[in-house]
Amino acid sequence: MAIGKRPKIVDDDAAFQKFVERAPGAAPKEPDRPKEVNQPEQPKKKPRKGKQPITITIAPELLRKVDSAADAQGMSRAAYIAMALSYAVHHGIFK
Numbered sequence: 001m002a003i004g005k006r007p008k009i010v011d012d013d014a015a016f017q018k019f020v021e022r023a024p025g026a027a028p029k030e031p032d033r034p035k036e037v038n039q040p041e042q043p044k045k046k047p048r049k050g051k052q053p054i055t056i057t058i059a060p061e062l063l064r065k066v067d068s069a070a071d072a073q074g075m076s077r078a079a080y081i082a083m084a085l086s087y088a089v090h091h092g093i094f095k
Contacts, residue, residue, distance in 0.1 A: 020026060058066070070080035088094065 066080060067077055070077050073080060075083070
């Protein structure tokens with residue numbers, strides 16, 4: 001493989017933008033549309049349906065026990081915790 005010439009460095013932003021827009025995978029640029037004043041803000045994300053991810057904090061020893069119990073049942077940690085919470089809620093464990 002031969003070493004080619006070093007490419008020219010172009011300081012022209014318009015030329016650079018034109019080059020990028022001609023790229024095979026470049027999406028066509030849509031013109032900016034002004035926002036209507038009386039139009040309400042649209043939600044950025046649709047509400048999730050189904051399961052929701054959460055973050056919890058658990059003591060290391062309890063987590064080891066949960067992992068061991070989940071492994072013994074052939075379940076993931078998340079499935080085991082979800083099952084335990086479902087059981088506790090449906091049976092009124094903490095009333």
